[in-house]
Amino acid sequence: MADNNGQQWKTLDKDLGRISRVELATIYVARPMVGTGIALAFIVLAALTAAVTLGGTPNDLIVVAAAGFGAYMAINIGANDVANNMGPAVGANALTMGGAIAIAALFESAGALLAGGDVVSTISKGIIDPAGIASAQLFIWAMMAALISSALWVNLATWVGAPVSTTHSVVGGVMGAGIAAAGFGAVDWPTMGTIAASWVISPVLGGAIAAAFLAFIKAYIIYQDDKIAAARRWVPVLIAVMAGVFSTYLALKGLKKIVKIDMQTALMIGAAIGVLSYAIAAPLIRKQSQGMENRNKSVKALFGLPLVFSAALLSFAHGANDVANAVGPLAAIVHVTEFGDFAAKVSIPSWVMIIGAFGISFGLFLFGPKLIRMVGSQITKLNPMRAYCVALSAAITVIVASWLGLPVSSTHIAVGGVFGVGFFREWHAERRFRKKAGAKAAAQRLAPEERRRRKLVRRSHFMTIIAAWVITVPAAAVMSAVIFLLLNTVIGAG
Structure with missing residues (x-):
């Protein structure tokens, strides 16, 4: 009898074990479904907001649909682009994932709503000439196709785990729809050539600047006999550089809604805030480093707090600039349906900007962790010093690019900075090893497998990301052209 009872208990344990495994599997499957459900609810809410704001004419229904797709694009920007600002801080353990998402959501929304440009170029930096498009209706379909295709492409890239440029996705979408609507002559090819050049220039420049700062930190702090004394001397200087650079960046890019500032004035503001920051940071670092x-x-601990500030400021600047990627085509559609013509520049209604700001925050919260982990820890190992170099290089590169008049991608610069730090570490480790062991002895001692194991940048991620960057514009363009033709044929004909 006892044996039967024992057998029953064993069977019950097994059954309970199976049930618990089913519950775990259900939670695992349901979690992504919850995120998708919340995202769909936000898209529907954005469309309803447009419907309540506008009314119910056929043209207004087009705007309602465009508002839904604008919200979808904003969610994808939050899921993909924002990882570039927060990834290094999370990878360096300066911020938890929850803390990073909270800070990014707050500063992205603040940047979009307080400093987001109230006027955007509807043709995305002059890529197509609206005059070449026969009618306002065709222009609406072109903008709608650009919005849908760029959102779909960024969504696909996020799913694959590749940080891509949402700016370039919109550029590709506008170009493809423009070609489908008005032929190749409608595209401003010199502008497209400049954008193509930025694919190479921005990540290389970002990587080189990040590597240069890391080399400086190693030489003047890490390899000094008294590291703490060296840190007291140089960390306040690096904080001052960061404060000055970000002040210049925000004065140029983030405050254009409030006041227009030229480069010379922005640099003077940056220099003044840099000096002030040094005066504040020097005694604080001295106090923190005691004992x-x-x-x-x-x-490394001394770089933690400055890194958090730099990530927050990057998010603010990103929200101020990149929200236009989500709402630019939507603003163009609103303008055309309201006034019956298309202009090179249009104002963004407040409700459109709110959709963009909240969409970016929702996308980050629901789907951002995947790309944050990719940028922060899966390309190369980051610590607060390395991550600080990435953040600083991102801001400097954007300022240099603005001065040169190059349209750049914050994604390319930040990820380029991560690659720059990783490749510099590889080169530096190899150089130190050879110096210590002697070139000939090192060559004899290291087998090819060991040499591969010592690589500090994951080559598979490197190739995936580069491939995604290269095909972003053509992929978005082809998708946009196909969507435009479908919209024009199915709905336009109807």
């Missing part, structure tokens, strides 16, 4: 051990771990 610290003379080792690398202590130095």
Whole structure:
């Protein structure tokens, strides 16, 4: 009898075990479905907001649909683009994933609503000439196709795990729809050539600047006999550089809604805030470093708080600039349906900007962690010093690019900075190894497998990301052209 009872208990344990496994599997499957459900609810809410704001004429229904797709695009920007600002801070353990998402959502929304440009170029930096498009209706379909195709492409890239440029996705979408609507002559090819050049220039420049800062930190702080004394001397200088650069960046890019500032004035503002930041940072770093051990771990701790500030400022600037990618084509559609013509520049209604700002925050919260982990820890190992170099290089590169008049992608610059830091570490580790062991002895001792194992940048991720960057514009363009032809044939004919 006892044996039967024992057998029953064993069977019950097994059954309970199976049930618990089913519950775990259900939770695992349901979690992505919850995110998708919330995202769909937000898209429907954005469309309803447009419907309530506008009314119910046929043209208004087009705007309602465009508002839904604008919300979808904003969600995808949050899921993909924002990872570039927060990834390094999370990878360096300066921020938790929850803290990063909270800070990014707050500063992205603040940047979009407080400093987001109230006037955007509906043709995305002059890629197509609206005059070449025969009618306002065709222009609406072209903008709608650009919006849908760029959102679909960024969604696909996020699913694959590749950080791509939402700016370039919109560029490709506008170009493809423009070609389908008015032929190749409608495209401003010199502008497209400049954008193509930025694919190479921005990540290389971002990587080079990040590597240069890391080399400086290693030479003047890490390899000094008294690391703490060196950190007291140089960390306030680096914080001042960061504050000055970000002040210049925000004055140029983030405050254009409030006041128009030229480069010279922005640089003067940056220099003044840099000096002020040094005066504040020097005593704080001296106090923080008291009693610290003379080792690398202590130095890394001094970069933690400045890194959090830099990530927050990057998010603010990103929200101020990139929200236009989500709402630019939507603003163009609203303008055409309201006034019956298309203009090179249009104002963005407040309700459209709110959709963009909240959509970016929703996308980050629901789907951002995947790309944050990719950028922060899966390309190369980051610590607060390396991540600080990436953030600083991102801001400097954008300022240099603005000065040169190059349209650049914040994604390309930030990820280029991560690659730059990783490849510099590889080169530096190899150089130190050869110096220590002697070139000939090192060559004999390291087998090819060991040499591959010592690579500090994951080559598979590197190739995936580069491939995604290269095909972003043509892929978005082809998708946009197909969607435009479908819209024009199915709905336009109807």
